[in-house]
Amino acid sequence: MTASQPFELDGVEVSAGFTAGVVLFPDGAVEDADSLLRQADNTLYRAKHEMRSGWLYLDAGERSQYRARQLLLEDIRRGLNEDEFRLYFQPKVNLRTGEVLGVEALIRWQHPREGLLPPSHFLPAIEHHTLNIQVGEWVLRNSLLQIQRWEQEGVRVNVSVNIAANHLQSDNFAGHLNKILSAFPGVDPVRLDLEILETAALGDLDKAVQTIADCRELGVTFSLDDFGTGYSSLSYLKRLPVDTLKIDREFVSGIEDNGENLSILQGVIGLSRVFGKQVVAEGVESVRQGEILLSLGCECAQGFAISPPIEATLIPAWINRWRTFREWALTRVSENP
Numbered sequence: 001m002t003a004s005q006p007f008e009l010d011g012v013e014v015s016a017g018f019t020a021g022v023v024l025f026p027d028g029a030v031e032d033a034d035s036l037l038r039q040a041d042n043t044l045y046r047a048k049h050e051m052r053s054g055w056l057y058l059d060a061g062e063r064s065q066y067r068a069r070q071l072l073l074e075d076i077r078r079g080l081n082e083d084e085f086r087l088y089f090q091p092k093v094n095l096r097t098g099e100v101l102g103v104e105a106l107i108r109w110q111h112p113r114e115g116l117l118p119p120s121h122f123l124p125a126i127e128h129h130t131l132n133i134q135v136g137e138w139v140l141r142n143s144l145l146q147i148q149r150w151e152q153e154g155v156r157v158n159v160s161v162n163i164a165a166n167h168l169q170s171d172n173f174a175g176h177l178n179k180i181l182s183a184f185p186g187v188d189p190v191r192l193d194l195e196i197l198e199t200a201a202l203g204d205l206d207k208a209v210q211t212i213a214d215c216r217e218l219g220v221t222f223s224l225d226d227f228g229t230g231y232s233s234l235s236y237l238k239r240l241p242v243d244t245l246k247i248d249r250e251f252v253s254g255i256e257d258n259g260e261n262l263s264i265l266q267g268v269i270g271l272s273r274v275f276g277k278q279v280v281a282e283g284v285e286s287v288r289q290g291e292i293l294l295s296l297g298c299e300c301a302q303g304f305a306i307s308p309p310i311e312a313t314l315i316p317a318w319i320n321r322w323r324t325f326r327e328w329a330l331t332r333v334s335e336n337p
Contacts, residue, residue, distance in 0.1 A: 072125045076109075080138060084110050087142055088309035089159070091318065092280060092302040095290050096331070098324030101280075101300060102158030102193065105143045106309045107135070128166060136167040137180065140192075144184040146312050147191055155316045160193040160223060168196055169204060174214035181218060189219030195246065197225050205236060212241050223280070227268060237275055245272050247298070249283025255292050262292070269298050287325050294331040 079085060089103035109117040126132040143159045150157050167173065181189050194215065196208075212222050223244035247268050255261045265281075272279035281293050284303030293301060307318060
């Protein structure tokens, strides 16, 4: 856009950054000038905190929704300060051997009035907000703390953590991660896997590649989450230095009688082999789904057929009790499943 174009000032090339909040008022939507100015000021404030060097348009008819979101954001901040958030963990296993590969950390909110809230209740509200970074760092710190606690119990468990797009693309992500890791010197960084959405890296591929490379130097691993739901090309997949591709549950659901999903799974599993990536299927909810995945060559998975997300204190006992299904142990790879 015109305002972002560099210009020459006293022989030096200068670029100006700007943020604008634009509020649209249909006829009759505002009663007085004070209300108009107050709404415009609020929109500019939101734009500065959420957009940064961009435009934010807000229809005056959205005011009630905006107010409700602001109240939720304030409540989330309070919840972080009051230590109301909790981590649950869903195991990832080798379907054939039963080996426990690790667990995925999933956030919940133990709300004082509304009880235990799933992430769908609060994560969408902070998706493009800087508060998302604070929540992400809370998850990182508490995941490492839990690895440390399990280690003290004699249980070695790898943990995967979801990293939001704006968190991965924030300034000096690798530096902040290094600081968090340094607070847990007894935890081997290789035990931490960072799961990023396919769309998170697409925003600025060069920056994402460099950030991931810097983090891998610290010892952590990376997974590309919900693979297949974005628009990545083969060249994109080749450049992105991740260790694992996670197949979105959307493609696992209904594979018993959905030929299209079956074909997609075959393609993704084939790509994982070509690029030398491990592949993990999400959302396995039945023994039959696990059999089909194994027949296609996908041995690693998570889902309710294996275990729902459970509290950290239950993980050691679950690991000791877990045995793979007989059907999975006996399934062999087939060219025509």
